[in-house]
Amino acid sequence: MKSLVQAVVIAATLVAPVAVFAQSSQPLTRAQVKEELIQIEKAGYNPALANPSEYPENIQAAEARVAAQNSAVGGVNSGSSQQGHAAQ
Secondary structure, three states: OHHHHHHHHHHHHHHHHHHHHHHOOOOOOHHHHHHHHHHHHHOOOOOOOOOHHHHHHHHHHHHHHHHHHHHOOOOOOOOOOOOOOOOO
């Protein structure tokens, strides 16, 4: 009986991280990746002029600027809705 409990605990331990990883996110579409690249370039990152030794700092700084723009009050509105209108 004790070995059965140990087997269940071991199985749960091995399966739990896989289930969490599978639910973490869905893959990005090609259009989403292009949009992110455009946002990063508008934030000041230019891959053609980037110095390879400064790459991590430059791209992270641009990503931080994009994140700040997207989280600002009155930021990007990705949807639309109508409120207060009578149904047609």
